[in-house]
Amino acid sequence: MDALAKVCPKCGRRYDTAAAFCQKDGARLQLTDEQQPDPYIGQTLLDQFKIEEQIGAGGMGSVYRARQTTLHRDVAIKILHSELADNRDAVRRFKREARVCTALDHPNVVRVFLFGQLEDGSLYIVMEYLKGRSLLEVLQREGALPVHRALHIATQICDGVGEAHAQGVVHRDLKPENVVLVNKARDPDFVKVLDFGIAKVGGASSKLTKAGQVFGTPHYMSP
Structure with missing residues (x-):
């Protein structure tokens, strides 16, 4: 059986088979069907x-x-x-x-x-389809980047997120894992920002968060 063979029906977090309840919301975990061949x-x-x-x-x-x-x-x-x-x-x-x-x-x-x-x-x-590496993978493998390279990557991230902000969209989970570096236009560090699943959209009528609920990755959240 897969090492992460249980899932929380509320938040989607995955756990190993020994777990019984979700650590985030206390829901009883359910078995996934990952031990079966992928049907797709x-x-x-x-x-x-x-x-x-x-x-x-x-x-x-x-x-x-x-x-x-x-x-x-x-x-x-x-x-x-x-x-x-x-x-x-x-x-x-x-x-x-x-x-x-x-x-x-x-x-x-x-x-x-x-x-x-x-x-x-x-x-x-x-x-x-993005053929490249996440910024997280690059940092784990190469460590701290030279200043000029870091600025080049950060500027592109700001450009992408800035366009989102101009459209009234706040990403809310920006982190190295959600930034992919691809080789494009002769630039091996061309940035693509991913995962707007918990983005906040200005003027949206429905709320995806509850009062007091925090979304994002704490280590990368603003104060």
Whole structure:
């Protein structure tokens, strides 16, 4: 059985099989179906996206590399975990991420091409496939970066997040894990900002947070 084979039905956090309750909200954990072969790998979705491999997984969903046969290009497809299909907050955040990224047109923000629901009811986001490393991986491997390189990366992050702010969007979980460096336009440190799942949108009528609830990664949150 997978080392992280249980999931919280409320927040989506994953735990090993020895855990019984979520440390965040106290909900009873549920078994996932990850010990079974991934049903999406090898399948062709929407008659054009052939799933090649899983390239990531988190509390909200799994991310796959797929080949878009109609345009002969690789894309990334994020699919909401099936156990969260009835979780209203998770579904809202997933939809929020798709809508926010679709509305943002900036080279330093990941591009979203398509959003919808599969025949099995699962929500999906089709986005650009990024072949690179997260800033977290770079820092773990290389340590402190030279000042000129750090400034180059930070400036691009600010450009991408600044465009989001100009559109009334606050990321709320900006951290090295959500910044990917790709080789583009002869720049090996071209920045792409990801994961707007808990972003705050100005003027939004629905609230995704409750009073007193904190979202983000404490180590990277502003005071």
